[in-house]
Amino acid sequence: MSELQGKVAIVTGAAAGIGRAAALLFARGGASVVVADRVEEAGQAVVAEIAGEGGRALFRRVDVSSEEDCAGLVQAAVDRFGRLDIAFNNAGIAGHVSKTEDQGLEHWHRILGVNLTGIFHCMVHELRAMKAHGGAIVNTASVAGVRAAPYSAAYAASKHGVIGLTRSAAREYGRHGIRINAICPGVVKTAMAEELAAASVPGSTEALLAASILRRAGEPEEAAELVLWLCSDKASFVTGAHYMVDGGLTA
Template identity: 50%
Template sequence: MTEGLLEGKVAIVTGASSGIGRATALRIAEEGGKVVVADVLADKGKETVEMVVENGGTGFFVETDVSDSEDVREMVRKTVDEYNRLDCAFNNAGIFGDMKPVAKYDEEDFSRILDVNIKGVFLCMKYEIQQMLEQDGGSIVNTSSVWGLVGGEDSSAYIASKHGVIGVTKAAALENADTNIRVNAVCPGVVETAMVEAIPDEISEALIAKEPIGRAGKPEEIAEAVVWLLSDRASFVTGETHVVDGGFTIS
């Protein structure tokens, strides 16, 4: 029997209550990894764990607000208490926010999005890397977006945060290049998630129409890329911005 890509490895997945996070948690378990499901949505997060277990995997849930340093520290501590180590992390938690031009954007809303989307990634990496430095290394993937590579209207906070994810990913990758800790980012295009479903239909339809592949992506398609980046198959890949967008950014 072929060994899974993440056989015996311990992985944290934030934002794992649905969408890309849930799909990735399930794939990690399918590839032999133990999964720590982290999210602010307890019921949905526990549902993800139930799905992991029903499919023969192993995991548990930790209620975590990634913008809160104590929550993130506790997330890592509980992982190590349960499994004695942390090998992989998919820092995926994120929010979209209001669609307004810069001149009308609320300052508190702007700060809230940056707190979750970029400060949250920073905090997760801070405590994940501290643990990985005590071991023999590890692998981290952060969720950016195609909007971390291009501009757009009426989404300045989200776009700024996703550009920031790419920046902090590259910085952490360089800082840890000689420590056997790899850090990469994945940039999904338009994907069938609750976040995209919340966008007005005319906007989401226009975005999908710009996809050369002719459709929105599926969470499972992003999960495949994340699992590969987390695995030893990607052992020479760090600081990479891995685009999975159906050709969106080249059209």
Template identity: 50%
Template sequence: MRRFPGKVAFVTGAASGIGRATAIAFAREGAQVAITDRTEAPLEELRAEIEADGGAVLAIRCDVSVPADVEAAVASTVAQFGRLDCAFNNAGIENKAAPVHEIALDEWDRILDVNLRGTFLCMKQEIAQMLRQGSGVVVNTASGAAIRGVAGGASYAASKHALIGLTKSAALDYAKSNIRVNAVLPGNIETSMMDRFTGGDIQKAIALEPVGRLGKPEEIADAVLWMCSDLGSFVTGASISVDGGWSL
């Protein structure tokens, strides 16, 4: 039995990695899915794949750091599917490694604009729609870096730490409005971001994992869908680590 028949899911950063896996999982569980990303070609490839598998999907080019893009993306989703039940704010970027005193201001702004401001802009639009319809679930992608320091990664870690505060505060704001807000904290996952982070030497990342392997994007998707489903109905304001013990 599929978990999301008649539901509508909205996924940012859907063109690759965790976002891609989660969009596919939502569609296979019966949801109508709006997929967004800045990169159009892989987004269109994902749209075609979901449609070929029998899913209902809307592909939207969207830069989450641009308010007009976000507003248009959520509005298009509601115009197409009539509502918005699950929002997975996954779009994010990694920083260029540097100690704090060497971080350029434009690099700091670049990371915070996407990872924190972008998530905030999405939540504003998503939650406004959920309030109109009387229910909804939001899941934000934080990171194991949201609960520990990262040498050379202050801007990324700061953005992800802030997401935890944003998630908890929003959970309190809407607890009585039938809207739940949670965060998933991935560890070292088999994605293109991890390839860039390690410079192609994936053993560096594996060595950091107590379980001795990288996580799969599908394992994060499983956690997101659980939080969005009725099985997670009493969970709000939570930060759930899915990281093979890395944050320990």
């Protein structure tokens, strides 16, 4: 495959799950990839895997809740590879499960700081780097961005916000040739999904799977394939959209 040949991509939350799968697909498609994550050992392992397949990648340790880190991430991509064409803003956290009244202000700010403000921090600098030549940005929202998520009010609010941010920015930057979309994963086999399941009411994950059309959890690669398509020229007429990748849970 060579649909991204010569492109430069950033992936946040790239050390595991959907981010890791996307980074590998980007590299296999011909892109140079900046693997960004807070976990250096796992992130460096993704870089090594890409290099082992003949691709080009570098690791950057990033906490997306820090605007300084996000600015440095984009600058590192430009310094190393000369430009920025693609960004997959995927880093996120689930937080704890509790009634809304018990979520707590500190927890609320932490969840929104990573899941929503973190994407905003990244986009500010990505957009500036892309304005001269265009590009594609994909943000990770969630099924919790389009439906209720009981006992996860902060998480749901952050993911609803991601969709609003995505659609608003798409309206602004289409004239610069920048396409901006979001994906909304359902139950996908990731460490964060396992963490949420463990903290939730027993049987709740099983209930979600039973309510979906396909009645199974998704693989990270299945979500990453959608990201790859959205970032490629095959999706050249697609912007301002949010795509469900949830096995039919929200159908």
